[in-house]
Amino acid sequence: MPRVIFHLDMDAFYASVEQRDDPRLKGKPVIVGASPDRRGVVCAASYEARAFGVRSAMPSRTAQRLCPDGVFIRPRMDAYRNESREIMARLATFGGQVEQVSVDEAYLDMSHRFEEFTREAVTALGREMKEVVRAERRLTASIGIGSNKLLAKIASDHGKPDGLFCITEEEKVAFLRPLPASAIHGVGKVTAEALATMGLRTIGEIQDFGGDLRAVAGSFAPKLKAYAFGNDTRPLDLDGEVKSISAEETFERDTEDRRILVPVLKEQAREIAGKLGKERLAARTVQVKVRYSDFKTLTRQTSVEESFESAETIYAIACAILRRERVVDRPLRLIGLGVSGLVPPSTQMVFEFGRN
Ligand SMILES: [Mg+2]
Numbered sequence: 001m002p003r004v005i006f007h008l009d010m011d012a013f014y015a016s017v018e019q020r021d022d023p024r025l026k027g028k029p030v031i032v033g034a035s036p037d038r039r040g041v042v043c044a045a046s047y048e049a050r051a052f053g054v055r056s057a058m059p060s061r062t063a064q065r066l067c068p069d070g071v072f073i074r075p076r077m078d079a080y081r082n083e084s085r086e087i088m089a090r091l092a093t094f095g096g097q098v099e100q101v102s103v104d105e106a107y108l109d110m111s112h113r114f115e116e117f118t119r120e121a122v123t124a125l126g127r128e129m130k131e132v133v134r135a136e137r138r139l140t141a142s143i144g145i146g147s148n149k150l151l152a153k154i155a156s157d158h159g160k161p162d163g164l165f166c167i168t169e170e171e172k173v174a175f176l177r178p179l180p181a182s183a184i185h186g187v188g189k190v191t192a193e194a195l196a197t198m199g200l201r202t203i204g205e206i207q208d209f210g211g212d213l214r215a216v217a218g219s220f221a222p223k224l225k226a227y228a229f230g231n232d233t234r235p236l237d238l239d240g241e242v243k244s245i246s247a248e249e250t251f252e253r254d255t256e257d258r259r260i261l262v263p264v265l266k267e268q269a270r271e272i273a274g275k276l277g278k279e280r281l282a283a284r285t286v287q288v289k290v291r292y293s294d295f296k297t298l299t300r301q302t303s304v305e306e307s308f309e310s311a312e313t314i315y316a317i318a319c320a321i322l323r324r325e326r327v328v329d330r331p332l333r334l335i336g337l338g339v340s341g342l343v344p345p346s347t348q349m350v351f352e353f354g355r356n
Contacts, residue, residue, distance in 0.1 A: 002117040005236075006108040006126065007144045007152035008091065010133075011161035013104035014305055015046035017083050018073050020138050029054070029070045032305075036064035036072060040320040043075045044305035047161060056304040057313050059320075077303065080104075083137065090132050094125075099236040102284060102341055104305070107149055109236050117147060119166050126164045146172070150185050150232035153344070157183070172230035177204030184227045186280035188309050188345040191217060203228050220280065245275045246287070248336030254293050256331045266315055268337040273311035276339070282307035284341035286317040290327050291334035300325045307343050314339060 029049035034040020052067035142163035144155025159165035
Protein backbone atom coordinates (compact mmCIF):
# COMPACT_ATOMS: atom_id res chain seq x y z
CA MET A 1 0.00 0.00 0.00
CA PRO A 2 1.49 3.40 -0.93
CA ARG A 3 1.63 6.21 1.59
CA VAL A 4 -0.71 9.03 0.54
CA ILE A 5 -0.69 12.16 2.67
CA PHE A 6 -2.96 15.16 2.15
CA HIS A 7 -2.32 18.61 3.56
CA LEU A 8 -5.36 20.86 3.72
CA ASP A 9 -4.93 24.56 4.37
CA MET A 10 -7.85 26.99 4.33
CA ASP A 11 -7.29 30.10 2.19
CA ALA A 12 -7.00 33.36 4.15
CA PHE A 13 -9.13 31.66 6.77
CA TYR A 14 -10.22 34.42 9.19
CA ALA A 15 -10.85 36.91 6.39
CA SER A 16 -12.72 34.34 4.29
CA VAL A 17 -15.05 33.55 7.19
CA GLU A 18 -15.77 37.29 7.50
CA GLN A 19 -16.39 37.63 3.76
CA ARG A 20 -18.71 34.64 3.78
CA ASP A 21 -20.70 35.87 6.78
CA ASP A 22 -21.06 39.42 5.44
CA PRO A 23 -21.51 39.41 1.65
CA ARG A 24 -20.81 43.16 1.52
CA LEU A 25 -17.16 42.27 2.21
CA LYS A 26 -16.84 40.05 -0.89
CA GLY A 27 -14.05 41.27 -3.16
CA LYS A 28 -12.98 43.91 -0.62
CA PRO A 29 -9.57 44.19 1.06
CA VAL A 30 -10.55 42.80 4.47
CA ILE A 31 -8.10 43.21 7.34
CA VAL A 32 -8.93 41.25 10.48
CA GLY A 33 -7.29 42.77 13.53
CA ALA A 34 -7.08 45.89 15.63
CA SER A 35 -8.54 49.06 14.20
CA PRO A 36 -5.75 51.32 12.89
CA ASP A 37 -6.38 54.00 15.50
CA ARG A 38 -5.83 51.50 18.33
CA ARG A 39 -2.15 50.64 17.88
CA GLY A 40 -2.71 46.90 17.51
CA VAL A 41 -1.69 44.36 14.90
CA VAL A 42 -3.20 42.65 11.87
CA CYS A 43 -4.34 39.10 12.61
CA ALA A 44 -5.18 38.14 9.03
CA ALA A 45 -5.72 39.70 5.63
CA SER A 46 -7.85 38.72 2.64
CA TYR A 47 -6.10 38.15 -0.67
CA GLU A 48 -7.40 41.53 -1.85
CA ALA A 49 -5.58 43.17 1.08
CA ARG A 50 -2.46 41.03 0.65
CA ALA A 51 -2.14 42.44 -2.86
CA PHE A 52 -1.35 45.78 -1.17
CA GLY A 53 1.38 44.14 0.92
CA VAL A 54 -0.71 43.73 4.08
CA ARG A 55 0.52 40.80 6.19
CA SER A 56 -0.47 39.33 9.51
CA ALA A 57 1.44 40.53 12.59
CA MET A 58 2.12 43.95 11.03
CA PRO A 59 0.87 47.02 12.92
CA SER A 60 -2.66 47.96 11.84
CA ARG A 61 -1.46 51.50 11.21
CA THR A 62 1.08 50.27 8.67
CA ALA A 63 -1.62 48.15 7.05
CA GLN A 64 -3.85 51.18 6.68
CA ARG A 65 -1.05 53.18 5.10
CA LEU A 66 -0.43 50.39 2.57
CA CYS A 67 -4.11 49.84 1.94
CA PRO A 68 -6.12 53.01 2.64
CA ASP A 69 -9.41 51.40 1.56
CA GLY A 70 -8.89 48.35 3.75
CA VAL A 71 -11.94 47.30 5.76
CA PHE A 72 -10.83 46.62 9.33
CA ILE A 73 -12.76 43.96 11.25
CA ARG A 74 -12.36 42.90 14.85
CA PRO A 75 -11.36 39.23 15.07
CA ARG A 76 -14.08 36.79 16.15
CA MET A 77 -11.93 33.94 17.41
CA ASP A 78 -14.95 31.94 18.61
CA ALA A 79 -16.44 32.02 15.13
CA TYR A 80 -13.15 30.81 13.60
CA ARG A 81 -12.83 28.03 16.17
CA ASN A 82 -16.40 26.88 15.54
CA GLU A 83 -15.79 26.95 11.81
CA SER A 84 -12.62 24.95 12.34
CA ARG A 85 -14.58 22.25 14.18
CA GLU A 86 -17.12 22.10 11.35
CA ILE A 87 -14.40 21.69 8.74
CA MET A 88 -12.47 19.06 10.72
CA ALA A 89 -15.70 17.11 11.20
CA ARG A 90 -16.20 17.07 7.40
CA LEU A 91 -12.62 15.89 6.89
CA ALA A 92 -13.14 13.07 9.38
CA THR A 93 -15.89 11.64 7.14
CA PHE A 94 -13.21 10.64 4.61
CA GLY A 95 -12.01 8.01 7.03
CA GLY A 96 -8.29 8.68 7.30
CA GLN A 97 -6.22 9.66 10.30
CA VAL A 98 -6.25 13.42 10.85
CA GLU A 99 -3.56 15.55 12.47
CA GLN A 100 -4.94 19.01 13.06
CA VAL A 101 -1.97 21.38 12.93
CA SER A 102 -3.83 24.59 13.67
CA VAL A 103 -7.24 26.16 13.40
CA ASP A 104 -7.23 25.99 9.59
CA GLU A 105 -4.70 23.34 8.69
CA ALA A 106 -4.54 19.54 8.86
CA TYR A 107 -2.67 16.53 7.56
CA LEU A 108 -4.72 13.51 6.52
CA ASP A 109 -3.40 10.02 5.95
CA MET A 110 -5.48 8.73 3.03
CA SER A 111 -3.33 5.67 2.29
CA HIS A 112 -6.21 3.27 2.91
CA ARG A 113 -8.09 4.64 -0.11
CA PHE A 114 -5.43 3.75 -2.68
CA GLU A 115 -3.85 0.64 -4.15
CA GLU A 116 -1.44 2.80 -6.09
CA PHE A 117 -0.32 6.45 -5.94
CA THR A 118 -1.46 7.93 -9.25
CA ARG A 119 -2.02 11.63 -9.86
CA GLU A 120 -5.49 11.00 -11.32
CA ALA A 121 -6.69 8.98 -8.33
CA VAL A 122 -5.36 11.18 -5.55
CA THR A 123 -6.39 14.47 -7.12
CA ALA A 124 -9.90 13.09 -7.68
CA LEU A 125 -10.19 12.57 -3.93
CA GLY A 126 -8.69 16.01 -3.29
CA ARG A 127 -11.29 17.58 -5.57
CA GLU A 128 -14.04 15.80 -3.68
CA MET A 129 -12.71 17.09 -0.35
CA LYS A 130 -12.51 20.67 -1.62
CA GLU A 131 -16.03 20.36 -2.98
CA VAL A 132 -17.37 19.21 0.39
CA VAL A 133 -15.78 22.22 2.12
CA ARG A 134 -17.07 24.56 -0.59
CA ALA A 135 -20.60 23.18 -0.70
CA GLU A 136 -21.14 22.71 3.02
CA ARG A 137 -19.08 25.56 4.49
CA ARG A 138 -18.87 27.98 1.54
CA LEU A 139 -15.12 28.37 1.98
CA THR A 140 -12.15 27.47 -0.20
CA ALA A 141 -9.30 25.21 0.85
CA SER A 142 -6.00 24.43 -0.79
CA ILE A 143 -4.97 20.80 -0.82
CA GLY A 144 -1.52 19.37 -1.43
CA ILE A 145 -0.81 15.68 -1.90
CA GLY A 146 2.37 13.64 -1.69
CA SER A 147 3.85 10.49 -0.22
CA ASN A 148 4.74 12.28 3.03
CA LYS A 149 4.04 15.38 5.14
CA LEU A 150 6.90 17.41 3.69
CA LEU A 151 5.69 17.02 0.10
CA ALA A 152 2.02 17.46 0.97
CA LYS A 153 2.73 20.77 2.72
CA ILE A 154 4.94 22.08 -0.08
CA ALA A 155 2.24 21.07 -2.58
CA SER A 156 -0.55 22.91 -0.75
CA ASP A 157 1.59 26.06 -0.43
CA HIS A 158 2.38 25.83 -4.12
CA GLY A 159 -1.22 25.64 -5.27
CA LYS A 160 -2.62 28.44 -3.09
CA PRO A 161 -5.24 29.87 -3.20
CA ASP A 162 -8.00 27.39 -4.10
CA GLY A 163 -5.24 24.99 -5.03
CA LEU A 164 -5.13 21.28 -5.70
CA PHE A 165 -1.60 20.10 -6.34
CA CYS A 166 0.14 16.76 -6.22
CA ILE A 167 3.84 15.92 -6.21
CA THR A 168 4.47 12.34 -7.32
CA GLU A 169 7.42 10.17 -6.32
CA GLU A 170 8.78 10.26 -9.86
CA GLU A 171 8.89 14.04 -10.05
CA LYS A 172 9.67 15.03 -6.46
CA VAL A 173 13.47 15.42 -6.74
CA ALA A 174 13.22 17.60 -9.86
CA PHE A 175 10.24 19.53 -8.49
CA LEU A 176 12.07 20.53 -5.32
CA ARG A 177 15.28 21.66 -7.08
CA PRO A 178 14.36 25.29 -7.91
CA LEU A 179 12.58 25.97 -4.60
CA PRO A 180 14.32 28.09 -1.93
CA ALA A 181 15.93 26.18 0.94
CA SER A 182 13.41 27.80 3.29
CA ALA A 183 10.64 25.73 1.68
CA ILE A 184 12.01 22.72 3.59
CA HIS A 185 10.28 21.86 6.85
CA GLY A 186 12.41 23.11 9.74
CA VAL A 187 14.47 25.60 7.77
CA GLY A 188 13.67 28.95 9.36
CA LYS A 189 15.30 32.28 8.77
CA VAL A 190 18.46 31.50 10.74
CA THR A 191 19.22 28.18 9.05
CA ALA A 192 18.36 29.63 5.62
CA GLU A 193 20.85 32.44 6.18
CA ALA A 194 23.54 30.02 7.35
CA LEU A 195 22.94 27.82 4.29
CA ALA A 196 23.15 30.88 2.03
CA THR A 197 26.63 31.71 3.35
CA MET A 198 27.69 28.30 2.02
CA GLY A 199 26.11 29.12 -1.33
CA LEU A 200 23.13 26.86 -0.67
CA ARG A 201 20.08 28.89 -1.63
CA THR A 202 17.93 26.38 -3.46
CA ILE A 203 16.95 22.84 -2.54
CA GLY A 204 18.79 21.66 -5.66
CA GLU A 205 22.01 23.16 -4.32
CA ILE A 206 21.51 21.18 -1.11
CA GLN A 207 20.88 18.02 -3.14
CA ASP A 208 24.16 18.52 -5.00
CA PHE A 209 26.24 19.55 -1.99
CA GLY A 210 28.88 16.94 -1.24
CA GLY A 211 30.23 18.45 1.99
CA ASP A 212 29.16 18.25 5.60
CA LEU A 213 25.94 20.09 6.44
CA ARG A 214 26.45 19.69 10.18
CA ALA A 215 28.40 22.94 10.39
CA VAL A 216 25.20 24.88 9.60
CA ALA A 217 22.45 22.48 10.55
CA GLY A 218 23.91 20.50 13.48
CA SER A 219 22.02 17.32 14.28
CA PHE A 220 19.34 18.36 11.76
CA ALA A 221 21.83 17.77 8.90
CA PRO A 222 20.86 14.19 7.96
CA LYS A 223 17.17 15.11 7.98
CA LEU A 224 17.86 18.22 5.93
CA LYS A 225 19.56 16.12 3.28
CA ALA A 226 16.70 13.61 3.25
CA TYR A 227 14.08 16.38 3.05
CA ALA A 228 15.97 17.98 0.14
CA PHE A 229 15.35 14.77 -1.81
CA GLY A 230 11.69 14.72 -0.78
CA ASN A 231 12.11 11.91 1.74
CA ASP A 232 10.31 12.25 5.06
CA THR A 233 9.30 9.47 7.45
CA ARG A 234 7.57 11.59 10.10
CA PRO A 235 4.32 9.96 11.22
CA LEU A 236 1.17 11.99 11.74
CA ASP A 237 1.09 13.45 15.23
CA LEU A 238 -2.21 12.24 16.62
CA ASP A 239 -1.95 12.98 20.34
CA GLY A 240 -3.20 16.53 19.85
CA GLU A 241 -1.39 17.95 22.90
CA VAL A 242 -1.16 21.72 23.01
CA LYS A 243 2.46 22.80 22.89
CA SER A 244 3.71 26.14 24.04
CA ILE A 245 6.92 27.93 24.94
CA SER A 246 6.97 30.59 27.63
CA ALA A 247 9.11 32.70 29.91
CA GLU A 248 8.20 34.69 32.98
CA GLU A 249 9.81 36.92 35.54
CA THR A 250 8.84 37.78 39.08
CA PHE A 251 10.10 41.18 40.18
CA GLU A 252 11.87 41.78 43.47
CA ARG A 253 9.75 44.84 43.89
CA ASP A 254 6.35 45.26 42.17
CA THR A 255 6.58 47.66 39.26
CA GLU A 256 4.68 49.37 36.47
CA ASP A 257 7.76 51.20 35.21
CA ARG A 258 8.13 50.88 31.45
CA ARG A 259 11.90 51.21 31.78
CA ILE A 260 11.88 47.91 33.68
CA LEU A 261 9.07 46.14 31.85
CA VAL A 262 10.25 46.84 28.29
CA PRO A 263 13.71 45.24 28.57
CA VAL A 264 12.25 42.25 30.45
CA LEU A 265 9.67 41.65 27.70
CA LYS A 266 12.31 42.08 25.00
CA GLU A 267 14.57 39.56 26.70
CA GLN A 268 11.67 37.10 27.07
CA ALA A 269 10.82 37.53 23.38
CA ARG A 270 14.47 36.83 22.47
CA GLU A 271 14.56 33.75 24.68
CA ILE A 272 11.35 32.38 23.15
CA ALA A 273 12.50 33.13 19.59
CA GLY A 274 15.73 31.27 20.35
CA LYS A 275 13.80 28.21 21.56
CA LEU A 276 11.53 28.34 18.51
CA GLY A 277 14.60 28.42 16.28
CA LYS A 278 16.13 25.45 18.05
CA GLU A 279 12.91 23.44 17.76
CA ARG A 280 12.51 24.56 14.15
CA LEU A 281 9.06 25.93 14.85
CA ALA A 282 7.08 29.10 14.39
CA ALA A 283 4.06 30.30 16.38
CA ARG A 284 0.70 31.83 15.66
CA THR A 285 -0.36 32.93 19.15
CA VAL A 286 1.24 35.25 21.69
CA GLN A 287 0.10 35.22 25.30
CA VAL A 288 0.91 37.79 27.94
CA LYS A 289 0.48 37.04 31.62
CA VAL A 290 0.52 39.58 34.41
CA ARG A 291 0.23 39.11 38.17
CA TYR A 292 -0.57 41.99 40.49
CA SER A 293 0.48 42.64 44.09
CA ASP A 294 -2.65 40.87 45.33
CA PHE A 295 -1.75 37.78 43.25
CA LYS A 296 -4.64 38.34 40.89
CA THR A 297 -3.40 36.93 37.56
CA LEU A 298 -4.59 37.76 34.06
CA THR A 299 -3.66 36.22 30.73
CA ARG A 300 -4.49 37.79 27.40
CA GLN A 301 -3.65 36.49 23.95
CA THR A 302 -3.74 37.27 20.27
CA SER A 303 -3.56 34.84 17.37
CA VAL A 304 -2.51 35.74 13.86
CA GLU A 305 -3.05 33.66 10.78
CA GLU A 306 0.47 33.44 9.38
CA SER A 307 3.10 32.09 11.69
CA PHE A 308 5.99 34.18 12.99
CA GLU A 309 9.31 33.26 14.54
CA SER A 310 11.24 36.47 15.21
CA ALA A 311 11.76 38.08 18.61
CA GLU A 312 10.72 41.43 17.09
CA THR A 313 7.30 40.11 16.07
CA ILE A 314 6.71 38.36 19.39
CA TYR A 315 7.59 41.57 21.22
CA ALA A 316 5.45 43.73 18.91
CA ILE A 317 2.40 41.53 19.41
CA ALA A 318 2.96 41.46 23.18
CA CYS A 319 3.06 45.27 23.22
CA ALA A 320 -0.12 45.42 21.16
CA ILE A 321 -1.85 43.14 23.68
CA LEU A 322 -0.68 45.22 26.65
CA ARG A 323 -1.87 48.46 25.07
CA ARG A 324 -5.18 47.01 23.99
CA GLU A 325 -5.98 45.45 27.33
CA ARG A 326 -4.52 48.21 29.48
CA VAL A 327 -3.46 45.61 32.04
CA VAL A 328 -0.46 47.56 33.30
CA ASP A 329 -2.63 50.01 35.24
CA ARG A 330 -0.94 49.25 38.58
CA PRO A 331 2.31 47.65 39.76
CA LEU A 332 3.03 44.12 38.59
CA ARG A 333 4.48 41.32 40.63
CA LEU A 334 5.15 39.22 37.54
CA ILE A 335 5.12 39.47 33.80
CA GLY A 336 5.24 36.50 31.44
CA LEU A 337 5.28 35.96 27.73
CA GLY A 338 4.38 32.80 25.85
CA VAL A 339 3.74 31.50 22.35
CA SER A 340 1.56 28.62 21.18
CA GLY A 341 -0.09 27.43 18.01
CA LEU A 342 3.30 26.00 17.10
CA VAL A 343 3.81 25.04 13.47
CA PRO A 344 6.76 24.61 11.13
CA PRO A 345 7.96 27.98 9.78
CA SER A 346 5.69 29.13 6.96
CA THR A 347 6.76 28.85 3.37
CA GLN A 348 3.76 30.76 2.06
CA MET A 349 5.46 34.13 1.84
CA VAL A 350 8.32 32.66 -0.13
CA PHE A 351 5.95 31.42 -2.78
CA GLU A 352 4.06 34.68 -2.85
CA PHE A 353 7.24 36.63 -3.44
CA GLY A 354 8.44 34.05 -5.92
CA ARG A 355 5.40 34.50 -8.08
CA ASN A 356 5.20 38.24 -8.34
MG1 LIG B 1 -4.43 29.00 5.87
